[in-house]
Amino acid sequence: MMTELAIDRGASTAGEEPPGEVVDGRASARVSGRVPPSPLDAPTIISVKDLSIFYGDNQAVFSASLTVPEKRITAIIGPSGCGKSTLLRTLNRMNDFVEGVRIEGAVEYRGTDLYDPKVDPVEVRRQIGMVFQKPNPFPKSIYRNIAWGPSINGYQGDLDELVKSSLEKAALWDEVKDRLHDSALALSGGQQQRLCIARALAMEPAVILMDEPCSALDPVSTSRIEDLLFELKQRYTIVIVTHNMHQAARVSDLTAFFENGHLIELGETQQIFTRPQNQRTEEYVTGRFG
Amino acid sequence: MSEVALVEHRADPPRVPDAAWTGEPSGNLLRRHLRAAIFHRLCQGATFVGVAFLAVLLVQVVIEGWSFLDLDLLTSLPSRKADKMGIKASVVGTLWVISFTALFSVPIGIAAAVYLEEYARKGRLSTIIQVNISNLAGVPSIVYGILGLVVFVRALQMGHSILAGAFTLSLLILPVIIIASREAIRAVPSSVRLAAFALGATRWQTVRSHVLPAALPGILTGVILAVSRAIGEAAPLIILGVPIYHSMIPSAPTDDFTVLPLQIYEMAKRPQAEFHQVAAAAIVVLLTVLLLMNATAILIRHRWERRVI
Numbered sequence: 001m002m003t004e005l006a007i008d009r010g011a012s013t014a015g016e017e018p019p020g021e022v023v024d025g026r027a028s029a030r031v032s033g034r035v036p037p038s039p040l041d042a043p044t045i046i047s048v049k050d051l052s053i054f055y056g057d058n059q060a061v062f063s064a065s066l067t068v069p070e071k072r073i074t075a076i077i078g079p080s081g082c083g084k085s086t087l088l089r090t091l092n093r094m095n096d097f098v099e100g101v102r103i104e105g106a107v108e109y110r111g112t113d114l115y116d117p118k119v120d121p122v123e124v125r126r127q128i129g130m131v132f133q134k135p136n137p138f139p140k141s142i143y144r145n146i147a148w149g150p151s152i153n154g155y156q157g158d159l160d161e162l163v164k165s166s167l168e169k170a171a172l173w174d175e176v177k178d179r180l181h182d183s184a185l186a187l188s189g190g191q192q193q194r195l196c197i198a199r200a201l202a203m204e205p206a207v208i209l210m211d212e213p214c215s216a217l218d219p220v221s222t223s224r225i226e227d228l229l230f231e232l233k234q235r236y237t238i239v240i241v242t243h244n245m246h247q248a249a250r251v252s253d254l255t256a257f258f259e260n261g262h263l264i265e266l267g268e269t270q271q272i273f274t275r276p277q278n279q280r281t282e283e284y285v286t287g288r289f290g
Numbered sequence: 291m292s293e294v295a296l297v298e299h300r301a302d303p304p305r306v307p308d309a310a311w312t313g314e315p316s317g318n319l320l321r322r323h324l325r326a327a328i329f330h331r332l333c334q335g336a337t338f339v340g341v342a343f344l345a346v347l348l349v350q351v352v353i354e355g356w357s358f359l360d361l362d363l364l365t366s367l368p369s370r371k372a373d374k375m376g377i378k379a380s381v382v383g384t385l386w387v388i389s390f391t392a393l394f395s396v397p398i399g400i401a402a403a404v405y406l407e408e409y410a411r412k413g414r415l416s417t418i419i420q421v422n423i424s425n426l427a428g429v430p431s432i433v434y435g436i437l438g439l440v441v442f443v444r445a446l447q448m449g450h451s452i453l454a455g456a457f458t459l460s461l462l463i464l465p466v467i468i469i470a471s472r473e474a475i476r477a478v479p480s481s482v483r484l485a486a487f488a489l490g491a492t493r494w495q496t497v498r499s500h501v502l503p504a505a506l507p508g509i510l511t512g513v514i515l516a517v518s519r520a521i522g523e524a525a526p527l528i529i530l531g532v533p534i535y536h537s538m539i540p541s542a543p544t545d546d547f548t549v550l551p552l553q554i555y556e557m558a559k560r561p562q563a564e565f566h567q568v569a570a571a572a573i574v575v576l577l578t579v580l581l582l583m584n585a586t587a588i589l590i591r592h593r594w595e596r597r598v599i
Contacts, residue, residue, distance in 0.1 A: 094488060099412065126490035136481035138500055148499065149489030196485070203489055 042069035045207060045237050046091060051105035053086050053095070053261075060086045063105065064263040066256055068207070073229060073238045075252035075269065077245055079289070083261040084241045085133075088209050091239060092128035093121040109207075126153060128207040129200035134216050135192035137184035137199070142167075142176050145184045145195055146202045153203065162202055170198035171228050190221025197228065201236075208232070210240040214247065226251050245285055249273045257281045348577070355570030363571055368537045368553070372564030375557070377572050382539050383452070383547035384521060384579075390456030390543060391463065391520050396513055398460075399467030403509075406468070407475040408497055427465035434462040435529030443530055450531040452543045458526050463516035470512020474505040507591040514587035518580050524551040550576045 046068040053061040061083040068074045076084040089095040090107055093114060106113045114124050137145050146163045155162065163180065167173040172194040176187070184195055193213060200208055214222040229238060229251050242248050248255055248269065255272040257265045257280075265272060265281040276282040283289055315323065352359075358375070366376020410416045438458030448454035478501050486496040502509075527549060528534070534556040536548035550572060557569040 092488070094484065097484065097487065122490050122492055125488055130484075130488035132481065132484065132488075134481060136479075136485045138482060138485065139504060148486075149491070152495050152499070153490055199485075199489065 042072050044068065045070040045110060046239075047108045048087070048091075049106045049108065051087070051090065051103060051107060053083065053090060054102045054104075055086075055098075056100045059261060061258075061261045064258075066263060066266050068237060068239055069254060070237050071233060071235070072253040073233055073240060073251055074254045074256065075248035076239065076241045076256045076258060077243065077248045077284070078258035078264075079284070080243060082258040084243075084258050085211050087258070088211055088239060088241045091207070091209055092130055093124045094130060096121055126203060127205055128209060129203055129205035131193070131196050131200055131208060131210045131213045133212045135189055135196050137187070137192050137195050139183065139185055141181045142184045142187070142195060143180040145199050149199060149203045166198040166202040167195075169201050169232070170194045171224065171231075172198055188221070190217050190224060193217060193221065193225060194228065197225070197232075201232075205236070207237040207239065210238060212241055212243065214242070214244070222247070245273075245287070249285075257284060259284070351570045351573050351577075354567055355572070355574050358568045358571040359574060363568070364575070367539070368535060372562060372568055375565065375568045377550065377553055377575065379537055379539050380548045380550045380553040380572075381575070383536070384549045386452045386540055386543070386547060387455045387459065387549060388517060388521055390452060391459040392513070392517055394456060395460040395464050395467055395516070399464050399513075399516075400471050400509060402464075403468050403471030403475055404497060404502070407472050408493065408501065423465045423468055427469055430525075431462055431523055432525040432529060434458055435526030437461065438526060438530050448544075450527075450533070450546060452540055452545060452547050454530055455527055455532060455547065455549075456543075458530060459520040459523060462523065462526060463520050466516040466519065467512055470515070471505070471509045474508025474512065475501060477508060478504045507594055510587055510591055510594075514583055518583060521549075521580060521583075522551055522576070524549070524555060527552060 044067045048064060048066050048068075050063045050065055051061060052059060052063050064087065076087065078084050086095070089098070090103055091109075091114075095101045095103070103115065107115060109124070109128065112119065114121075138148065140148070143163055146166050147159045150162055151159065164173060164177075167176060172191060175191060176195075179186075184192065187195060193216075197208075197213075214225055217225070226247065229240070232238060233253075240248075240252065252269045255267065255269040256263060257272065257276075257278075259280055265276060265278045267277070272281060273285050276285060358372075362374075363376055364381065365378055366374060367379055368377075369375050406416065406419065410419075435458060438454060438461070442448045442454040442457050443450060446454075448457075482500050482504065483496055486500050491499075532552060533546065533548050534552040536546060536553075538546065540547040554569050554572045554576070557565045557572065560566075
C-alpha cells in the first residue's frame with residue numbers, strides 16, 4: 001500500500017520541478033517590485049508580503065513583509081508570544097493543522113504564492129522541511145526515521161546510501177552507525193534533534209525551517225547543532241526561530257525582530273546587534289526586556 | 291510601609307524553637323497520618339472484596355463442575371443424560387458467531403475511530419456524534435436484540451442464523467470498539483503526526499505508518515474487551531429467537547446455532563442436579579476461553595510495545 005502511494009506521488013510531481021530555479025526566484029522577486037531587495041547579495045527564495053495571521057478573532061501577526069535569502073540563515077527573534085513561531089509555520093503550510101487559523105497576504109516561494117489554491121500543501125512540505133522545538137523522532141528505528149520520508153515520496157535511489165549521507169550531514173553518523181536498527185527513542189535529546197535534522201535533510205529540501213531547535217537541549221548539544229547550521233548553510237536555506245539572542249547573533253546572517261506580532265526591524269545580523277535602527281530592537285538585543 | 295510588613299510578620303504562627311525540635315510528629319500530623327492510614331485500608335478492602343468474590347466464584351464453579359470437566363464434554367453433542375451431555379454444538383456456534391462479529395465490528399469500529407479523530411472537523415456535529423456513541427455503549431444489550439429482530443431476522447429475512455446473531459452482536463460492541471480506539475488514537479502525540487506531515491506525507495500515510503501502529507496496543511485492548519463482552523451475551527440472542535437447546539453443529543453462516551451462555555442457561559434451569567454440574571463445567575470452559583483471549587491480547591500488546599519497527 002505504501003509503495004503504491006509512494007509511486008503515485010513520485011510520478012505526479014516528477015515533471016514539476018523547473019530547471020534553473022535560482023534564476024526564477026531572482027527574476028520573480030524583481031518583477032513583483034513590492035519586495036525589498038534581499039540583503040547579503042543572495043537571491044530571494046521566500047518572500048513574505050503583507051502577511052497577517054489570525055487565530056479566530058485574535059490577530060497574531062500584523063502585515064509583516066520580509067525576504068529570505070537563499071543559502072543563508074535567517075533568524076527570527078523576539079519575546080515569547082510575539083508571533084514568530086506562527087509566522088514560521090506559515091512558510092510551509094504547517095499552520096494548516098492549527099484549528100481556526102486564517103491568513104491574509106502572500107508567502108511566495110520562488111515566485112509562487114504558497115496559498116494559491118492550485119498549490120498542494122504536501123508538495124510545499126517536500127520543498128520546505130521543518131525541525132521542531134522538541135525532538136520528535138518517530139518511535140521506530142534510526143534507519144526507518146530517515147528512510148520513511150524519501151520512501152513514501154517515491155525515492156528510487158539507494159536508501160542505505162541516503163540514510164548514511166543524511167546522518168553524515170547531520171554529524172550523527174559516527175555515533176549511530178553501529179545501531180541503525182535500534183529505536184530512535186534510545187538516543188539522547190541532542191542526538192534525537194540531530195536525527196530530526198537528518199530526517200529533514202533526507203528529503204533534500206531547499207529550505208529548512210527550525211522552530212527553536214535547541215530550546216530543549218543542553219549547551220553542548222546546542223553548540224553541536226549551531227556548528228551543524230554553518231555546514232548546512234552551504235547547501236540549504238535555513239530559517240530559525242529562537243528566543244536565544246546569542247544564538248541568533250552567533251549563527252544567522254539576517255535577523256528579523258518581532259514584537260507583539262509586528263515586524264519591528266529586519267537587517268543583517270551584525271547590524272541588528274550592533275547598530276539597531278529601532279529603539280525597541282536595541283532594548284531587546286541588549287537584554288533590557290524579553 | 292515597612293511597619294505594615296513587620297506587623298504582618300509578627301502575626302505569623304509562632305515557630306517551635308529549634309532547640310526543642312525532636313523530630314517526633316507535632317501539631318496535626320498524627321491526625322493526618324491516621325486519615326492516610328484509614329484511606330489506605332479502605333482502598334485495600336475494596337480491592338480485596340473484588341478479588342475475593344471472583345476467587346470464591348471460580349473455586350465454587352470448578353468444584354461443582356469438576357466431575358464433568360473432561361474431553362467428552364467438549365466433543366459430545368447435547369443429550370438427555372447428564373453423563374453423555376456435551377457442549378460441542380454451542381462451542382462451535384460461539385466460535386462461528388464471534389468470528390463473524392469480530393470480522394464485522396473491528397474494521398468498521400477502527401475505521402470510524404480514525405475518521406472521527408483524524409479526519410472529521412471538530413465542531414458541534416462531531417460532539418453530538420461523540421455523545422451519542424457514548425450513549426450507545428450504555429444501551430442495554432436486550433435493546434440491540436430487539437433491533438436485530440426487527441432489522442436482520444425479519445426485514446432482511448436472515449432468520450436466527452449465525453449472520454443475524456453476528457450482525458446484532460456487532461452493533462452491540464461497535465460503540466465500545468470506537469470509544470477505545472478513539473482514546474488510543476488520541477493518545478498518540480501530535481508531534482509524531484506533525485513530523486510526518488513536515489516530510490511531505492499525506493494524511494493516510496501518516497495514519498497508516500505512525501498513528502495506527504502507535505495506537506495498536508490500546509485499540510487491541512478495546513477490541514478484546516468488546517469481543518469478550520459479546521461472547522458472554524445471552525439476552526440479545528434470545529430475543530432474536532436463537533434456540534437455547536440446539537444439537538446440530540453449524541457448518542455455514544446461514545445455519546441455525548446456539549452459543550455457550552444459552553446452553554448453560556438451558557442446563558441450569560433443568561430440574562436434575564447433574565445438569566447443574568454440567569452447566570458449571572461449561573462455565574469453566576467459557577471462562578477459560580475468555581481468559582485465553584485476554585492473555586493473548588496482553589501478549590500481543592507486550593510484543594508490539596517492545597518492537598522496533
